[in-house]
Amino acid sequence: MRLTALDEVAESIGFKRGQGVAEARAMSPDLDVIAADEAADLRFLEAIADWCDRYTPLVALDQPDGLFLDITGCAHLFGGEQALLDDILTRLFHMGLDVRGAIAPSPGLAWACSRFGGPAVSFQGDEARILAPMPLACLRLTAELLLTLSKSGLKRVGDILGAPRAPLARRFGPEPLLRLDQALGSAGESVSPRRPVAILSAERRLSEPVGEEDDLLHLAGQLAGSLTSGFEARGEGGLQFELLLFRVDGRVFRILAGASLPTRDPARIGGLFKERFAALHESYDAGYGFEMLRLNVLQAAPSLQHQPDFTGEEDEDGSFAAFVDRVSARLGPDCLRVPVTRESHWPERASVLMPAGEAADCLPAAGEPRPPPFRAERPLRIFRYPEPVEAMADVPEGPPVHFRWRRALHRVLRAEGPERLAAEWWIDGETHPTRDYFRIEDEAGRRFWLFREGLYEREAGVPRWFLHGVFA
Numbered sequence: 001m002r003l004t005a006l007d008e009v010a011e012s013i014g015f016k017r018g019q020g021v022a023e024a025r026a027m028s029p030d031l032d033v034i035a036a037d038e039a040a041d042l043r044f045l046e047a048i049a050d051w052c053d054r055y056t057p058l059v060a061l062d063q064p065d066g067l068f069l070d071i072t073g074c075a076h077l078f079g080g081e082q083a084l085l086d087d088i089l090t091r092l093f094h095m096g097l098d099v100r101g102a103i104a105p106s107p108g109l110a111w112a113c114s115r116f117g118g119p120a121v122s123f124q125g126d127e128a129r130i131l132a133p134m135p136l137a138c139l140r141l142t143a144e145l146l147l148t149l150s151k152s153g154l155k156r157v158g159d160i161l162g163a164p165r166a167p168l169a170r171r172f173g174p175e176p177l178l179r180l181d182q183a184l185g186s187a188g189e190s191v192s193p194r195r196p197v198a199i200l201s202a203e204r205r206l207s208e209p210v211g212e213e214d215d216l217l218h219l220a221g222q223l224a225g226s227l228t229s230g231f232e233a234r235g236e237g238g239l240q241f242e243l244l245l246f247r248v249d250g251r252v253f254r255i256l257a258g259a260s261l262p263t264r265d266p267a268r269i270g271g272l273f274k275e276r277f278a279a280l281h282e283s284y285d286a287g288y289g290f291e292m293l294r295l296n297v298l299q300a301a302p303s304l305q306h307q308p309d310f311t312g313e314e315d316e317d318g319s320f321a322a323f324v325d326r327v328s329a330r331l332g333p334d335c336l337r338v339p340v341t342r343e344s345h346w347p348e349r350a351s352v353l354m355p356a357g358e359a360a361d362c363l364p365a366a367g368e369p370r371p372p373p374f375r376a377e378r379p380l381r382i383f384r385y386p387e388p389v390e391a392m393a394d395v396p397e398g399p400p401v402h403f404r405w406r407r408a409l410h411r412v413l414r415a416e417g418p419e420r421l422a423a424e425w426w427i428d429g430e431t432h433p434t435r436d437y438f439r440i441e442d443e444a445g446r447r448f449w450l451f452r453e454g455l456y457e458r459e460a461g462v463p464r465w466f467l468h469g470v471f472a
Contacts (some may be wrong), residue, residue, distance in 0.1 A: 004036045005065075008472035038064070048092075049194060053244065054292055055084065057201070058193045066114075068107055070191045075103075076128035081121045082127025095250050107191055108183030112138035127184045132158035139179040148172065157183075182221065198242070198296035200234075202226045209248050209289025213277050216245065216290070221270035223295035228264055237303030243273055245284075246292040253284050257329055260356055261321040262303040268322060275329035324356045334359070346424055347468060351377070377439065379449045381471035387414055396456040399438045403450065405467050410442040418452075433459050440472070447471035 001021040003010075017026050025031050041064060049059045055078070058070035073086065078084040081103045092099045102113035105124040109131070110120055110192055116138045118130050131138065134157050136149055148342075149172065154160055157180070160168060165177055181187035202223040210216065220243055231237055239262055245253040257272035329337055336356040344350050391400035397413030415440040423432035433454040440448045448470055454463035 001033075001070040002206050003033075003135075045408075046194075047251065048097075050254075051246070051250045052088070053195075053252065053294075054246055057195070057197050057296075058191055059195075060191045060193055068110075068191045068233070070193075071103070085120055085220045091250075094369065099438075106183060106185040107189050108179065111140060112183060115325065124185065124273075128161060131180075131183055132156070132161055136160070136176075139176065139183060141179060145172065145175060146147070149176070186215060197296060198298060200227050200230045200238075201294060203292060203294035205292050206290070209291050211286030211289040213289075216293070217270055217274055217277065219293050220273050220295060221266050223293065224266035226270035227295065227297065228266065231264035231300075231303070233301070235302060236300040237264045237302050238297045238301035240297070241269060242296040242298050243276075244294040244296065245290045246294075247286070248288050248291050251287070253313070255280070255284075256323065257324075258333060259321070260324040260328070262301040262426035264303060265277065268325070271322075272325055272329050273324050279330045279332075321338045328356065341409075344424065345421060347378070347421075349424075349427075379447075382396070382449075382469040383467070386451070389465050389467050391450065391452075394451075397436065399440065399450075400450065400465065403440075403465060403467075405448075410444075410446070410448070412440055412442075413443050414441040415439070433461070433463075437468070 003015060003017055003019050003024060006015055006017065013028055014266075015027070021031075021033055026412050041396070043060060044082055045063070045067070047392060052067060052069055054070050056071050056074045058072075060068040062068050069435060071081075071395050075081045075084050079089055080369045085103055088103055090100055091416060100114045102110045102120055102122070103117060104110035104113055104118075104122045109118075109122060109127055113120070113122060116134050118134065120217060128188055135156060136155060136159075137146055137333070138157065149155070149160075151207055151328070152171075161178065170435075175179065178187060182189045205217055210219070226240075227238070238259060240256065240258045243255040243257070244279065245255070247253070253296045255273060255276050256331075257269075259272065263269065264297045293455055324336060333355045338356050339351050339355040340354050341351050342349055387405065389405045391403035397418070399414055399417060402409060402411045404410070418436035418438055421437065423429075423433045423434065427430075435451045435452040435453055436455075440450055442448070449468050450465060451468055452465055454461055456463060
């Protein structure tokens with residue numbers, strides 16, 4: 001067992017991360033050890049990252065105990081870099097967290113300053129002066145590489161800052177120079193946000209916290225109204241929305257709502273979240289209230305404006321889409337499914353059931369022809385998996401004379417076919433056998449859809465018969 005994290009008292013005694021617990025107890029018998037829970041630590045770090053969304057949407061995890069915030073273009077909203085940093089550290093301190101932070105032109109320099117005592121705010125051009133007295137550990141190098149550098153007498157950044165680069169690269173590899181360039185800002189290093197960046201966003205900071213559902217829905221409708229101009233400028237409407245509720249104690253609630261058709265109507269957007277609140281019931285706790293709300297548009301699509309008729313009502317598609325949105329928001333996106341055709345002649349792939357809210361993107365536009373992927377008649381009911389049957393045919397490639405399905409014998413009175421379907425080689429490969437489909441009617445008037453898999457003496461294996469569907 002080894003120490004993975006230390007508080008300030010343990011650091012003052014002289015304990016180190018990675019030190020054995022037995023050795024630490026010998027140094028201090030009163031040592032209090034708690035079992036580490038990496039999953040819980042990650043959840044806590046993600047909760048802090050959610051809280052930091054109030055400052056910038058570009059928040060990335062620096063596991064196991066750090067965060068990167070890209071505040072480009074955001075600092076002026078809080079009074080400058082220093083004011084923003086003070087606000088973050090003060091708020092987290094009042095939550096009971098001991099946090100260190102720094103703002104710098106590059107992620108590497110900010111990481112070094114926050115962990116090794118650099119200036120709180122640094123500016124472009126000061127990177128070399130700030131890094132020179134710091135230990136090489138500030139460059140985020142591995143422990144093995146730091147030990148190798150230390151044995152060579154290189155312990156501070158200044159030792160390699162002006163040294164010839166070619167000998168360093170040959171002896172220690174490219175990592176030290178890459179990390180140095182990233183900290184200096186001469187090599188690019190991107191911050192990958194943990195959540196997708198919203199297409200459009202609107203937020204409201206409240207002077208007094210609110211917790212009532214009606215108040216939250218009213219504010220959500222106001223935020224949706226403020227997005228209208230952005231939608232009109234882009235010629236789009238929203239398909240997926242996200243409402244963020246920032247509680248006063250730091251917890252953040254995310255509520256997702258989707259629309260089946262692009263919309264920019266504030267009333268309709270507010271109605272989506274009304275249904276979502278009704279579905280959530282008691283799964284969210286307002287506590288002492290929410291101090292900030294933000295409405296994000298995660299997905300948008302071109303929106304076509306429909307002209308209303310003389311009564312002021314629009315076409316019926318809008319009312320149907322509103323019904324789909326309400327039901328999906330209340331019962332979940334998979335509660336309503338509609339069949340959607342696909343460009344495939346293979347029966348199992350010719351159509352698929354999709355959530356009604358997602359099927360709108362797969363349907364053709366109004367007036368656009370929609371040719372079927374097949375020409376012959378198809379049964380009303382097609383089995384998901386063809387069922388094997390025992391069949392007897394007069395000629396090798398002719399229709400069956402009788403067949404046995406589910407222990408019942410059916411004698412064929414009429415037959416149509418065959419309809420030959422070759423495999424889609426770009427999906428199934430060239431080894432998949434060919435199918436010959438027949439429309440069969442038995443002596444009782446029941447109609448079936450059978451196929452023979454494989455061709456006699458032309459494809460490997462013995463042909464087999466399957467029942468794939470039944471007609472009305």
